[in-house]
Amino acid sequence: MNNISFLQMVRNFATEAKDYIKQGAPNVTESQYAERVQTCDACPHLERKDMRCGLCGCFVEHKAKWQTSSCPDNRWEKIVVGETGKKINISGRKNDNTEDVNGTQPTNTED
Numbered sequence: 001m002n003n004i005s006f007l008q009m010v011r012n013f014a015t016e017a018k019d020y021i022k023q024g025a026p027n028v029t030e031s032q033y034a035e036r037v038q039t040c041d042a043c044p045h046l047e048r049k050d051m052r053c054g055l056c057g058c059f060v061e062h063k064a065k066w067q068t069s070s071c072p073d074n075r076w077e078k079i080v081v082g083e084t085g086k087k088i089n090i091s092g093r094k095n096d097n098t099e100d101v102n103g104t105q106p107t108n109t110e111d
């Protein structure tokens, strides 16, 4: 791994996980996921032994799935959270900008 300490790896993951959860756990579409994973696969920073990013230490399989994640080397296209999906109201209340889906998580797997 590229001189990244275990503690820093944990901090990076915790920061990414906190942002992901705070934003409502939005995932990318299948095509966005495939594009990110292909970019990581061709990246010189990928640690193939355990499929971690050598710069942040995160597992790319999970990191690539979260809309809130970004590539530490700016190799991924930027994704605005909510741009490709609908905002939902997890509590079940409806208003003009949300859709009542009875507490289910957004799957957001289609383009």
Ligand code: SF4
Pocket: 039, 040, 043, 044, 045, 046, 047, 052, 053, 054, 055, 056, 060, 070, 071, 072, 073, 074, 075, 076
């Ligand atoms: S997240 Fe970015 S720097 Fe890390 S392995 Fe993927 S493309 Fe490379």
